[in-house]
Amino acid sequence: MPAFRIRHAFVLVFIACALLWPAAGDTVTAFVTPDREGCPHSSDLPDRGGRLEASSAVLCLLNQHRASHGLPALVKDPHLQAAAQAHAEDMGRRNYHAHRDPDGVEPDQRIRRAGFEGRTTGENIAWGVGIDAAAARIVDAWMDSPGHRANILRPSFDRVGTGIGYDAPERVQGGLSPGVYVNNFGG
Numbered sequence: 001m002p003a004f005r006i007r008h009a010f011v012l013v014f015i016a017c018a019l020l021w022p023a024a025g026d027t028v029t030a031f032v033t034p035d036r037e038g039c040p041h042s043s044d045l046p047d048r049g050g051r052l053e054a055s056s057a058v059l060c061l062l063n064q065h066r067a068s069h070g071l072p073a074l075v076k077d078p079h080l081q082a083a084a085q086a087h088a089e090d091m092g093r094r095n096y097h098a099h100r101d102p103d104g105v106e107p108d109q110r111i112r113r114a115g116f117e118g119r120t121t122g123e124n125i126a127w128g129v130g131i132d133a134a135a136a137r138i139v140d141a142w143m144d145s146p147g148h149r150a151n152i153l154r155p156s157f158d159r160v161g162t163g164i165g166y167d168a169p170e171r172v173q174g175g176l177s178p179g180v181y182v183n184n185f186g187g
Contacts, residue, residue: 035136036061042136046129046179048166055162057135058181062152062160065143069153080161080184083107083114084123088182091125092167097180099123111184118159118186122151126181129172133179142183156187 036042039060041053063073087110091097099107107123126138126148142148151157161184168178 036064038064039136042139043131043134045131046133046164046166046177051164054135054164054179058139058162058183059160061135061139062183065139065152071153071155072158074158074160074185077116077159077161077186079114079116080111080159080186081163082161083111083116084161084163084182084184085165086110086114086163087123087125087184088163088165088180089167091127091169091182092165092178092180095169097125097127097169099125107184111186116184116186120154120156120185120187122154122157122185124148124151124181124183124185127169127178129168129176129178133177133181135181138179138181151183151185154185154187157185159186160184 034043035057039057041050042057042061044050044054044057046054059074059076066073087101087107090101094102096102101110108121111121111123124142126141127133128137128141131137142152163182163184165180165182166178167180169180172178
């Protein structure tokens with residue numbers, strides 16, 4: 001009889017998990033996915049109230065990658081930050097995902113208009129939903145992409161601004177929270 005009760009309880013737990021996973025899956029995944037060592041909030045789900053923490057997590061992760069390649073840390077720049085934030089919000093608001101906006105404005109133009117006066121600029125963009133929009137997942141995707149990786153590890157870049165928007169550039173099904181990320185680099 002006790003073995004039957006244990007199997008019965010196991011089956012009930014399994015069924016409950018199967019029924020609740022669509023609603024709680026990302027929360028459960030975030031709970032069991034720890035932050036990257038030394039980078040608090042790097043596995044947090046997208047949250048409008050956590051923009052500062054997510055931005056700090058991105059900077060921390062970028063600088064860990066740079067340090068592992070013998071490069072100096074990037075420093076936040078207010079002009080790059082303003083350009084990045086505006087572009088992240090614009091992509092969600094106008095439903096596109098591209099470096100060039102629908103008006104034909106390129107990243108360097110946006111960055112210069114925001115007041116940045118450095119010699120070189122670059123931009124990384126990405127978006128995801130649920131746990132795939134956590135800072136750690138976004139930075140991992142950039143590091144797996146040769147062009148994005150080159151920006152992160154470019155020795156001439158010494159400043160960065162990270163913008164994060166919470167309106168997806170496409171329709172998102174299932175109530176998952178999106179995160180749209182823009183890194184503007186400068187040197």
